[in-house]
Amino acid sequence: MESLMVSYIDLETDMVEGMRLNIASLLLQCENGNVDETHEHVQYTVNDMGEKIMSLLADLENSTLTEKKEELKLKQAVRNSCIRLHDELFHLHVSIPKEQDRLELSFIASKKSQEKIQQSETYLEEHDLKHVFNVNGKSKYFVQMPIDSHLCSITAICVLPEGQVLVADFSNKKVKQLDKQYQVVSHLGVTGYPNDICQITSSVVAVTVEDVSINPPEVQFITVNTSQLVPAEKFNLQHK
Template structure:
């Protein structure tokens, strides 16, 4: 109950933080719109003021010419009167032309057009997000036995070597269980995947000619193997067909492939320092995590399905299968 209350308080805080972020975004949008309004108003005012100044200037010039003509007529200077009349006509034509080009227009105004798409999108939202209930099953240790959740009930050791193995030792990097109790093991040293039956006997193998770093189950009859071929990073798909291992399609990547997992039709790969999410066709969807503080900060993804131990004794090829039970 205490952990539930803690998670409730945490999510309540997250909702408040989300609302604050949305408020900040809306404030920025409003300020941008207001600035656009002010800029357009300033531009229109400047244009109107320019027209007013030019009209005043033309009016003053026409007034001076009128007064000059009256003065010349009063003094009886016919020649000067003719010249002044010509200048006056030129200024009148100039004024009329300016008025036609600049003032014969519809009165300017400002109108705000609401972004209807934005409002409709907001109105369709049912909330700030979704509330998801996560149910986690946790083993609780017995009183008086702290940190002892798993107990070993038994151990079995099986030889998985075959005559064509080229090395005197092997390194099992991954193990997967398929349908009908078929088991696949990735033999890193001998560069091959081996098929075991329900008695843990080797009944088939597939040479990959590449070092295998990890392997994961894709379907009930197919696995994906992270391999290194001449420093080319690939994922090789291998399927079981009528008791035989068959190599399928291959994906190539720009980064090392040290760990691999499959979930909900997505591939997850580790490069040693980063965790990537890919589509099943090999398209990068997102880099989920990266830490370059050390060369192998994200070396492996752990799949708690089998616990195995590699036996490095010379000429001894074996795996150990441990049986575990929960102590609740």
């Protein structure tokens, strides 16, 4: 928006300045005319100058300034739509934890969030706005533990409202809990390879577990304490 506004202003300034120079040139031609010219010829020169000035004004009116204005209006409309979608998602994000004890309302809010996220992604793709932020920096944190048999393979991450971070270590068949400094503070072995983690309540997550030796696959619930992961109930699925 800022870049477009600057280019619009620059273009407008250049075109107005160009028109001013053209008019000044026409006036100079009139002033330097031969004093012996007849009245009819002088009148023709004035009329011709007036027509040229009107032509310049028409060119300015029908110039790319109009296109720039329309482009600005479109960008402003897109910006407003992005702000609206963001606000709707934010309100849903705030409402979900408040309704966590009312499963029906929590479920509805979650589904609406998914719909809004899909709507937002579609909107951004249609307007070629997928890259709407810049990365100012990045940090790396290693969650490999000395007791791990294999190199970590993180397949999922889940952040709880209190700031605890859970990661699914696929290759080591573990769920690891990180503190706010992203250090491993606890871990829990699961019965198969964990594929994904989903928050259920403020302190309970569900983990999808799959292994060729497990038939069928499982969903394992885990209760998250301050620095401890406690296995809870689980159930089997008839599909991957």
